[in-house]
Amino acid sequence: MNKIVLVTGASSGIGEGVASFLSEKGYVVYGTSRKPKNERDFPFKLIVLDVLNTETIQTAVQLIIKNEGRLDVLVNNAGMGITGPIEETPTEEMRAVFNTNLFGAIDVIKAVLPGMRRQKSGIIINITSIAGYTGLPFRGLYSATKGALELITETLSMEVKPFGIHVVNVAPGDFATNIAAGRYHAPISEQSAYKEKYQINLDLMNAHVNSGKNPTEMAKKIYAILNTKHPKIHYKVGGFLEKFSIVLKRMLSDRMYEKIVMQHYKL
Template sequence: MSKVVLVTGASSGIGKSIATFLSKKGCKVYGTSRNPKEIESFNFELIALDVLNIETIKKATAFIIEKEGRLDVLVNNAGMGITGPIEDTPTEEMRAVFNTNFFGAIDVMKAILPQMRKQKSGTIINVTSIAGYMGLPFRGLYSATKGALELVTESARMEVKSFGINIVNVAPGDFATNIAAGRYHTPVFEKSAYKEKYQENLDLMDSHVVHGMDPIEMAKTVFKIINTKNPKVHYKVGGFMEKFSIVLKRILPDKMYEKLLMNHYKL
């Protein structure tokens, strides 16, 4: 029986790649977008869901369950980026990115867990980030949202294990997507103490995305996970140095690791 899969944030980037790939592999895929009617047709069904709106989450999940009678996989991918010095970034924008990347993901999980408990089976894949394993300069809020989701995933995974449900994290590095266009960028204020360094790092971040990996690698990893009986807690998908940076953080003294990051970001 083909798996019924819900992929949030599937209108572009990593989410679109995952949904397209899983559909080609025979899964019944429902992707989500805040405004699906404005988007071109894909090889999967695109339905309305806004992770900031509980009613749209309930409506979308109820629609799938009523139509298919089950929901086997959730790929919690919807999210947003944010950049800026902590001092210069508006607090309301900080709250907004937490509402999307953290609380939004949790609300979607809460909506589908009753059905998965009823089925006594299911897989939830939370798309986090390699940036969630470390505090990166000018990306601290993004790192914080993804790191927080990593920890909640670890907790929830243990809570639902006895119901036959698996919850895992997949942390991508830099991928060639349109994420940079969708980020909230704190403006480079003329009188900011961080003006020059922040601008240099914005340019560096954009170049990383442009030269990032093909999002198909994320899709392949997700397909592997949903066909694994006992998946791991954490998966990392990225370049060698991106993944190695997590290892270095575990083994190096804090100040030595901080120095490596500061040298990399020219601080």
């Protein structure tokens, strides 16, 4: 029986790559977008879902269950980026990114769990980030949201395992997507104490995304996870240095690791 998959944030980037790849592999895939009527055609069903609107979340999940009778897989991908010095980033923007990347993801999980518990099976895959393992300069809020989702994944995995449900996360490094275009950037003012360093890091971040890996690599990893009988909790997909940075953080003292990160980001 073909598995029924829900991929949030599937109109572009990693979400689109995952939804398209799984469709090609025979899965019945529902992707979501806040405004799907304005999108081009996709090789999967694209439906309305805004992670900031619980009514649209419930409606989307109920539609899938009505059409297919079940929902087997959630790929919790929808999210947003944010950059800026902590001191100069508006608090309302901080709350907005937590509402999208963390609480929005949790609300989608809440919507799919009742059905998965009834059928005594399912897998929830949270898309986090390698940035969630380290506080990065001028990306602290983004790192914090993804790090928090990593911990939620660990907790949820224990809570729902008795119901036959697996919860895992996949942490990507830099991928060639349009996240930079949709990211909130704290304005760079001429009077800012961080002006020069922040601009250098913005240019560095955008260069990393532009030269990043193909989203198909994420799709292949998720496909492999779906075909693993006993999946792990944490997966990482990225370049050697990105993944090695996590190992290095465990090995070195806090200040030594901090020094290496600051040198990398030209601080």
